[in-house]
Amino acid sequence: MSREELRSKLESGLALTAIEQALLEAYLEEDAQSDHVQQVKGMVPCEPSLAWRAHLNAKLEQMRPAPKRWFSHLGVKLAAGGLATAAAGIALFLTFANGPQPEPNSISQDLVRWHQEAVAAGGDQNAKPTDSDKVLFGESVSSL
């Protein structure tokens, strides 16, 4: 079957036999190296202009979701900051509330002992001060 016959059959829309299909593929292979196919392959590329690209970029930019307004970002940041501060405060309070009690200093120990001795002495309001009382009020025993 010649090229013309094959072309006529294809143009008329008739189905090809298996042999004709094989022949078609052979012609396609053969044509791939021909001059006219090479000319199509080497046609000058069409580059779009920079204005075209800028216009496309502008269109795509319009399609992107708009960024949130600055004050909504500020509100979120303030709320987050407040929450963080509150959490830090609670943590600090819990740490010190459950922590070890401070040891009483010497003055408070003396006050307690003096009170206990006073109670043991019978609750006499006119009782003389003990040595510890003198020490407590800044007088040394030797000076009395």
Place this chain on the structure above:
Amino acid sequence: MSHQTEESVLDGTILSRCKRRDSEAFGYLIDQYQARVFGYVRRMVPTIEDAEDISQEVFIRAFQSIERFDGRASISTWLFKIANNLCIDRKRRANRRPEETPLAGEDRDRAHGIPDSRWDPESHVVASEMGDVLENVLRSMSEKLRSVLLLHDHEGLSYEQIAEISNVPVGTVKSRLFLAREALQQALKQYGNVGDLK
């Protein structure tokens, strides 16, 4: 680098970023394909304004639907399919309104990308004439034949890819390619630029 190699690199590294709406990655995708898409569309529609509008629409639609792109086809197949469908839509709309014919020489005046040939005017004239002849022959073909010829012989796509783009069986693609090449050869012979090819 061949189209196929470029695509495999692009498919692997850029596509996932594009799906996450990464602007930079999508810009890179446009960089890679804009000339091919624009060139194809430019040869499928009569005016450069239509070509600019349609090729922009190709990338806008790609941007809108890239999350649904499953990667079974290559990116080029996907983009050319969008482009082909838009060209068909444009043709249908044009058929419903009066014919638009570009002014003679309009495109040549707009072509700012032509290399400067002032130092070799003769070769430029020959190349330009040959190019013009080829473009005219392509324009004289039906859209179906022109599309297959451009996608296979200019873009280097496979029969299967073109079948996917054109939504026709592979056998139909081969038949159209054979007819397109025959038409091209006959037309070029008439212009006397090719001579005895076979």
